Amino acid sequence: MSVFKYEKDADGIVTVTMDMTGPVNAMNEEYNVAMNETVDKLEAESGLTGVVFASAKSTFFAGGDLNMLLAVKEEETEEFFNGILATKERLRRLEKLPVPVVAAINGAALGGGYEICLSCNHRVAINSKAVQVGLPEVSLGLLPGGGGVVRMVNLLGLQNALPYLLEGKKANAEKALKAGLIDETVESLEELLPRAKAWILENKDNEDAAVQPWDRKGFKIPGGNANSPKLAQVLMMAPPMLRQKTRGLLPAPEKILSTAVEAARLDFDNAHLVEARNFAYLACKTPQAKNMITAFFFQLNQVNGGSNRPKDIAPTSVKKVGVLGAGMMGQGIAYVSAMAGIEVVLKDISQEAADKGKAYSEKLLDKRVSRGRMTEEKKAGILGLINATADDADLQGCDLIIEAVFENMELKHKITQSTEGYLAENGVWGSNTSTLPITQLAEGASKPENFIGIHFFSPVDKMPLVEIITGDKTSDETLAKAFDYARQIKKTPIVVNDSVGFFTSRTFGTYIDEGIHLLTEGVNPIQIDSLGKAIGMPVGPLTVQDEVSQELARKVQSTQQEMGLWREPVDGNVTGEVVEWIVGEHGRGGRHHGGGFYEYGADGSKKIWQPLVDKYYKEDHGVSEQDMKDRLLFRSVIETLKCLEEGVLRSVADGNIGSIMGIGAPVWTGGYLQFLNTYGLDKFIARTKELAEKYGKRFEPPAIVVEKAEKGELFS
Known part of the structure; x- marks a missing residue:
C-alpha cells in the first residue's frame, strides 16, 4: 500500500494525502517511490480537474533525509547529482500537469517540504502557530536542492528571495501570506481541504491557474533578472559582504548566492542543473555540511529531547523561582523566567539594587513593544510577575532558588544557609557558578541531594545554553527538575559532571x-x-x-x-x-x-x-x-x-552543542568533537x-x- 493515499472525488479532484512511515514525511527512498507512482497516476488520470497535496501528519512535510546526506561519500557525487535531478524531474512533472495543483499546508513545511509547495500552483495554509514555511538548509551547510533556490528567485525576485535563502529565514502563516510565500489562509483544519478544492473549482475556466508563473509566455522575474541595472549594485556588494560575514569558512552561503544569481540569469531548466550541481558539491564534498547536520539537527534534538535527563521521572514545571543577586546574571535569569510565565522573586541586598535589576527586564520589554512584537498589556503582565525585593521572606514557597552572586565559596555558603529554608518542600537550590565545584558548594546546604549547578551564559536573554552540573550527592529528581526548568525557559540544557570550571x-x-x-x-x-x-x-x-x-x-x-x-x-x-x-x-x-x-x-x-x-x-x-x-x-x-x-562530559552531543552554544565554537566545526570526525x-x-x-x-x-x-x- 502506498504511503501516499490517492482519492478522487465526484468533481474530478484528486487528494494526495502524504502519510509516510515514521513520525514525519521526509524526502527519502520511500518518498521517491511514492511520488513517482503518484505523478505517473496523475498524468494518466482521465477526467482530472485538479490535485490537492495534504498531510496526515501534524507537520506538512519535514524535508530531506539527513541520514542519507550524512552517509553520502565524495566518490558518490555524480550518482548523488543524478538522484537530485530525478527528484527535481518529479516535481517538474507535477507542476506541468494540465490542471491546478494546490498545497494544503496544515503544519511546518520546511526545506524539501516547502519545495513541494513551491511546485504547486496555489498554497493555502492554516493560520496557526504550527505553520512555518521556509528553506533553512543554509543552517545545515546545504542549499535547497529540490528547486527551492530557483523557484524562490522566480517567485519573489532575487533581492527579496535572498534573506530566505542566505539566512534560512522562516515565516509563520501570517508573515508568509504577506511576503507572497503562500496565497491564502484559513482559520481551522476543517476548512483547509474544502478551501483547497473550492479554489480549484473557482479556477476551472482559468487556464493560467494550472500554469506556473515562470512557465507563462512573457514571464519576467520580479525586480528584474541578474543583468538588470537595478540589481547591479546589490550583486556587486553581496559577495564581499557575505565573505565578511562567513570569513570564507562556510561554503553554503556562497554557493546559495551563486545559485540564486544563476537562477536570475539562466532559463528555468538550466538554472536547475546549476542548483543540483552545487547541492551535490555541498552534500558530498564539504565537511562543513556533515558537521552542521550532525550538530544542529541530530545532536541538538538529542540534547533537547532529554538524552541526559533521568528517565522514569515525571515532567515538572517551576511556578515560583527565587533569584538571589540582581546583577548582570540575576537580572537576565529573572527576565527569561518571567517571559516563560514564571513568578519571580528578584532579591538583592537593597531594594534599590533589586529595582535596578527589574528595570533591565522593563528595558528589554520596551524594545519589544517599540518593534511591534509585544503589546503594552502583555509587557505589564510580564513585569507584574517580577517581585523586586530585599526581603528574604518573599522567597517563601519557591520551588526553585537560583543563587547568582560573586564567585566566592564562603559567600555562597552563607547565602545558601540563610535562605534555603524558604524553599517549598523538595524544592531545588541552583547555583549559577561558572567555576566552583558543585559538590563543595553543596556542603553549605542541609539537603545536598537537592543542590545543583545551573550555569547561565551572558547575556542570558540571548545565549541559548544552560550548563547543568551535578554534584556527588545531587539526586536524579533534582537533575530532572533543573532540566525541565531549562526547557521551560526555552534554553538548551547540557548536563555535565562536577569539575573545577566544569566543561564550558x-x-x-x-x-x-x-x-x-x-x-x-x-x-x-x-x-x-x-x-x-x-x-x-x-x-x-x-x-x-x-x-x-x-x-x-x-x-x-x-x-x-x-x-x-x-x-x-x-x-x-x-x-x-x-x-x-x-x-x-x-x-x-x-x-x-x-x-x-x-x-x-x-x-x-x-x-x-x-x-x-x-x-x-x-x-x-x-x-x-x-x-x-x-x-x-x-x-x-x-x-x-x-x-x-x-x-566531565556525559556525551559527545553535550560536548558539541555546549561548545557551539556556550563557548562560541566555530559553527563550521559542528562542535569540538565532531570537528575531529571530518578532520x-x-x-x-x-x-x-x-x-x-x-x-x-x-x-x-x-x-x-x-x-x-x-x-x-x-x-x-
Missing part, C-alpha cells in the same frame, strides 16, 4: 590562554585577535579576556589557589603572569575597569594598549600563521577531549604531536583520541 569555562579558558601564549612569544596582539576570528570564533582571545574581565580572571585564580583547587598548567602559568602584570602592576582590569589589553573610547572605539606591544611584540617571533590558527583551535579541542576522557583522527594526532614538539606538552593528544583512532572509531 574550563574549555573556553584554553582559547584565552593560547592567545596569551602567542602574545608572550612575540606575536602582535592585533594579529592574535584577527586570527581568532579567522578560525570562526566570534571575537579574538585577547578581546574576550578584556570583556570577561582581567580582574575576574585574577580573582578566580586566587580563589582556586586558596581552596586547593588550582591546577598548575603543564607549560607554566603564562596567563596568570600576564594578568598579574597588567592588573597588579598597571591596574588594568579589563574593559569595564577602564581598559585592559585595549584602550576603550567613550564613542565605542578601541585601540591596542601600546605598552603591551612594547613589552611583548617581536617582529621575528617565528610562529607561522597556520600554527597560530591551529593552536587557537586545537587547544579547545584537546580540552574537550580531556573533559570527555575524565567523565581525521590520525591527521589530528599527527598535527598535535608536531605542535607539542614545537610549543609544549599542552598539545599532546589525549589518550582517548589515540584509542579511538586505533579502533577506527569516530566520536558519536
